[in-house]
Amino acid sequence: MDLETCMDLDKLRKRDAEALNTWVHRNYDDIYRLLRHLTRHVETAEDLAQQTFLKAIQALPSYRGEASHKTWLSRIAFREYIAWRRKRRLLFPLEMLAPKLDPNFSSVDDGEALLTALHTLPAALREAFLLFEVQQMTIEEIADVTASPVGTVKSRLHHARSRLQLTLGSTYQEIRYECR
Numbered sequence: 001m002d003l004e005t006c007m008d009l010d011k012l013r014k015r016d017a018e019a020l021n022t023w024v025h026r027n028y029d030d031i032y033r034l035l036r037h038l039t040r041h042v043e044t045a046e047d048l049a050q051q052t053f054l055k056a057i058q059a060l061p062s063y064r065g066e067a068s069h070k071t072w073l074s075r076i077a078f079r080e081y082i083a084w085r086r087k088r089r090l091l092f093p094l095e096m097l098a099p100k101l102d103p104n105f106s107s108v109d110d111g112e113a114l115l116t117a118l119h120t121l122p123a124a125l126r127e128a129f130l131l132f133e134v135q136q137m138t139i140e141e142i143a144d145v146t147a148s149p150v151g152t153v154k155s156r157l158h159h160a161r162s163r164l165q166l167t168l169g170s171t172y173q174e175i176r177y178e179c180r
Contacts, residue, residue: 013060024053030070030135031077037130038081040119048084052077067144074135075145078127085123117167121160128156129164 011019031052036045055076063072118126124146131142139157143150 009060009063009065012057015057020057027069027073028053031073034074034077034130034135035081037115037118037134038078038127039084040115044084048077048080051080055080068141071137071141071144074131074137074141078145113168114164117164120167121163125156125160125163128153129160132157 012023028049032045032049035048035052036042039045039048052073056073059076067075118129121129127146128142131137131145132139137145139150139153142148142153146153148156
């Protein structure tokens, strides 16, 4: 849905509190989910989502509507993520203890296996995969968000899937279709 059909752009540009509140609530979950998958940290994703909306509100006067509001917000969120990643100090996090296997939680275990495998991929491959599979963006939207050529996005998706297939084996096919 286009930003102009979803909200009165003039009210947003004038920083009408009610319009801004509604707009943020309609879009927060998608932006948070993207950042949560990219960072794997709840608090960091929350902080980056807040920064994304602050930057978006500041940039509303210059929003030209050339991209959908989803793509526009995702691009701002992606830039915030890249800035965070550049600033982040190299830390050596303690690995979580392996949870006890419980057959009732196999989908949780599969999801954790996928996230673990995703974070072994180079950042560019992981980002393309998450934008396509989780955010369900088109190749063209991903190219716009990441400022990459369409062919590069296609290549990154192919390599991400290939590496995940090697890492996860047959589990990858089952998980992949649950993502969509």
